[in-house]
Amino acid sequence: MRNRLRVLRAERSWSQGELADRLGVSRQTVNAIETGRYDPSLPLAFSIARLFDLAIEQVFEPEG
Amino acid sequence: MKPSSAGFHTGRDARNAGGFNRWMLAAAIAYVAATAALRWRAALPAISPALQWLLVGTALLFAVEATRRYVLYLRQADELLRRIQLEALGLGFAAGAVVALLYPLFELLGAPALGGRGIAVVLLLAWAAGSWLAARRYSGGT
Known part of the structure; x- marks a missing residue:
């Protein structure tokens, strides 16, 4: 799954650690999602979308 | 904002991991003590049967608590x-x-x-x- 997390975070000038704290996850979780190594659970994906005030499909989209 | 989510652990994960590690260490020490006491009990008359049971029971209790802490760590991870x-x-x-x-x-x-x-x-x-x-x-x- 592709995502725009890195871009959205950069637009707000947040570090990975700051975003992780806002989401209640570890910094490595944010890093792994941004680099495509890990796809978040549905509740976390919704939390991310809600944090950026976007619909979930505006943050995540299936590959291919 | 000071990040509390360094590495793979959130602040809560780090606390839970610390609790698990401490109980695991305590269980390991109790296990080694119980093993040594039982192995050399013939040469150490001060180690009564009651003390032997106490040492083994302590090792078991510490191991059970370490297991409980690990499950808690996983559930909240x-x-x-x-x-x-x-x-x-x-x-x-x-x-x-x-x-x-x-x-x-x-x-x-x-x-x-x-x-x-x-x-x-x-x-x-x-x-x-x-x-x-x-x-x-x-x-x-x-």
């Missing part, structure tokens, strides 16, 4: 950390099962006896290796 631990436990369990089932065949061929403790050591080492491998897989890049 960050979701990526839980994935890493699942992969690590899977590798540890698989390695332990393979060794437990296949090593007796090697013993029949003349390999030294491993015993239950040896299998437990293999399982724990594979668990640790699995943790390292899974953490490596999901980290890297910034």
